[in-house]
Amino acid sequence: MNVVSEECAKTSPDVAEYNLPGTYRGPDGMRITLGRRVQVKNWPYDLSIGEDDERRFDGQGSWSYDTGTVVPGEEEFGIVELSFSQGSHKGDMPRGSQELLVGGAPAAPVLFHQVDPDNCPDPVFRQ
Incomplete structure (x- = not known):
């Protein structure tokens, strides 16, 4: 389910790493805060969560920013990678x-x- 908007979220090359720090809210009480570290609340063990595994946790760790494309030669967009340590x-x-x-x-x-x-991405987190 695409929270907040009926329009699907799409990648954007206009958003840079320095635009990202802050708190984002998603479905089912999910929250992610990007700062020096990443903190999550009510986060699924697997973002591709299915009905068979709805376990959630609160935690923290590190995050990194990189760029990539879906199709080689297309405009690059940002990718945030989360790694949890606690x-x-x-x-x-x-x-x-x-x-x-x-x-x-x-x-x-x-x-x-x-x-x-x-299909529209799921979950979606808005600042």
């Missing part, structure tokens, strides 16, 4: 990193998880 319960957090694509505008960045480019 969770609600000791050792209880995702082992691998998670990626969010960057969209929106410099004054109103959006982070989202895109699995299927033929």
Whole structure:
């Protein structure tokens, strides 16, 4: 479900790394704060969450910014990679990193998880 807007979130090459720090809210009470570190609340163990695994955690870790494209030769957009080092319960957090694509505008960045480019991304996080 695309929260807040009926229009699908799309990547944007206009949003730079320095536009990203702040707190973003998503569906089901999910929250992500990008600062010196990343902090998450009510975060799924797998962003491609299915009905069979809805476990959530609060945690923190590091984040990094890179650029990429979906199709070689197309305009690049930002990608935020999250790596968790602490969770609600000791050792209880995702082992691998998670990626969010960057969209929106410099004054109103959006982070989202895109699995299927033929459907709206889910979840979507707005600052």
